[in-house]
Amino acid sequence: MSRIGNNPVTIPEGVTVDINENIVTVKGKLGELSQDFVTVSVKVEEGKVLVERSAETKDQKSKHGLFRALISNMIDGVTKGWTKELELVGVGYRASNQGQKLDLALGFSHNIVLNIAPEVKVETISEKGKNPIIKLTSHDKQLVGQVAAKIRGFRPPEPYKGKGVKFVGEEIRRKAGKSA
Numbered sequence: 001m002s003r004i005g006n007n008p009v010t011i012p013e014g015v016t017v018d019i020n021e022n023i024v025t026v027k028g029k030l031g032e033l034s035q036d037f038v039t040v041s042v043k044v045e046e047g048k049v050l051v052e053r054s055a056e057t058k059d060q061k062s063k064h065g066l067f068r069a070l071i072s073n074m075i076d077g078v079t080k081g082w083t084k085e086l087e088l089v090g091v092g093y094r095a096s097n098q099g100q101k102l103d104l105a106l107g108f109s110h111n112i113v114l115n116i117a118p119e120v121k122v123e124t125i126s127e128k129g130k131n132p133i134i135k136l137t138s139h140d141k142q143l144v145g146q147v148a149a150k151i152r153g154f155r156p157p158e159p160y161k162g163k164g165v166k167f168v169g170e171e172i173r174r175k176a177g178k179s180a
Contacts, residue, residue, distance in 0.1 A: 005040075005064030008048040009072045012079055017044050017071075024049075024071055028078025031119070031139040035074060037067045049075075077139040084148040086134040090155075090163035095124045095132045102134070106155040106165070120147050133168065 011017055018025045019042055025034040039060050043050045051068040053060040076082075088095055094105040102122055104112040116122045119140055125133040134151065138144045148167070157164035159175040166172060 003065075005051055005053070005061075005068045007068065008050050009068065009075060011044070011047050011049060011075065015075055015078060017049055017075070019044060024074070026071070026074040026078055028075070028139070030078050030081050033074045033077060033140060035067075035070050037063075039063045040067050042067070042071070073141045077141055081137055081139050082141045082144045084136045084144050085168040086136070086148060086151055086165055087168050088132045088134070088165055089157065093132065093155075093163075093165075094126070095134050096126075097122050097124050102151070104151070104154065112154055114151065116147060117143060119143055 015026065015028045018027075022038065023034055023036045024042055025032065039053070040063050041052050041054065043052070049071055051064060051071065053064045088104075088106070090107060092105065092107060096103045097116075100116045100118060100120075100122065102114045102116055102124070104114065106112060116136075120136055120138040120143060123135040123137070125135060136144050136148055152165045152167070155164045157166045157170075157172045159173060160177055162172050162174065
């Protein structure tokens with residue numbers, strides 16, 4: 001039994017949820033998102049979104065909670081938005097942006113220039129004495145996570161000194177160095 005799937009998702013003011021065949025479209029002040037769904041039925045009743053399954057198969061039980069969580073994330077995204085912050089730890093690691101172009105200096109022989117999707121707002125924060133921070137904001141949770149993972153993938157944090165690109169607040173499992 002899916003406990004998450006049984007909870008209704010409340011629709012806040014200023015958000016409209018439209019269901020057209022197998023596509024849920026959510027519109028809000030920050031944008032519009034759509035998601036297609038299979039094996040479950042989605043209904044809007046009295047300001048709440050209900051996700052129901054027709055059978056008790058393992059596939060339908062797993063999709064039940066999944067689509068409820070996706071719809072909840074879409075509603076949160078168009079009302080509040082999603083933010084991921086990445087921290088560059090290492091000597092000489094820098095980040096700068098010009099519009100949607102992110103320029104990263106991560107210790108390679110050349111800088112990495114990454115074109116960010118237009119739905120994601122990118123901001124770089126560089127203060128003297130602190131590590132540079134890249135702040136990604138969007139209404140699409142999946143897209144923000146995907147862009148953040150791609151940036152982190154250029155130089156993941158290593159376990160000995162902790163150098164690399166990490167999420168703000170992420171704990172890196174450290175290893176002891178050579179023993180004399």
